[in-house]
Amino acid sequence: MEMSDVELVDAARQGDEQAFKQLVIRHESKVAGVVHSMLGSGAEAEDVGQEVFVRFYQALDKFKGESLVSTYLIRIAINLSLNEIKRRKRRGSLFAREEEGRYSAIPDGATDIKEIVHYELNRLDDDFQSVVTLRLIEGYSTEETAELLNIPLGTVLSRLSRAQKKLKAVLAKHMV
């Protein structure tokens, strides 16, 4: 029978490495979704992904099970991704790919709408970006998004609305 998250956390706390590995395998996809949505899919994203689980491992003793393991991990993933975005912005690069010289700004003739949407998403303020990531990219409900970000439902709805208006304003010319 498959062990529950709580059982795996208990086992990991007692030093069961396989139990912790099982938790990583079980929740990798959700964490990867959030991190990739916010940072792209480069090496830095994987590094942040690893850090999410390392932080979780370090906090195993403090984890009381009041929230789900996935909720806990996604909160860490969002915070670490936002930190990474700030670090990139400080470095003067919005996208890791910019550093690789692929492009330095959104090209006028760009046709890959997915790329443009994600570029514009990265330009949104942190508060908007995390709401858009969870609700519109990862497909969490508005209630789940509110719980994950620990903000009221009304705030989620208003941020979503404003974020979508901002995205539409810049994307309208590319989407016709």
Next chain:
Amino acid sequence: MNTNELEDLYLRSLETPLSPAEQEILLRELQKNAGLAQELATYRDIRATLLRKRPASFGPYFAQKVVNRIHGMRIEIDRQIVFFFRKYQLAAVGVLIALLAINVLFADQLNLPSIFGLTDSVSAEEELAGFNFIDTLTSN
């Protein structure tokens, strides 16, 4: 209802169910204004573009990489502890030398027990006798 209010209502309809009255207003206004209806449809395109279609992954052996990183960190922590105490090792040796120097200066005799404060001021019998608290209490 102006365009901005209609836009807000439309966006809300994508998240939560509208009341029958609101639904009717939205439907009526969009039927009247095909241009606005087309413009608002952009939101659906954006949302469809953003929504993840395939499960995300960090690639092969990710779990093992995490475990390896934790192992590496343990070594790092051990190293940090050793490094942390190394600073105090030097200070501790300095204090020890200073105490020995004081003992040498104030020692009655220059021999090792005296320098290290090991001089025996209690006889073997006294040490074995222990403390007789009944005698002490009754003597007063």
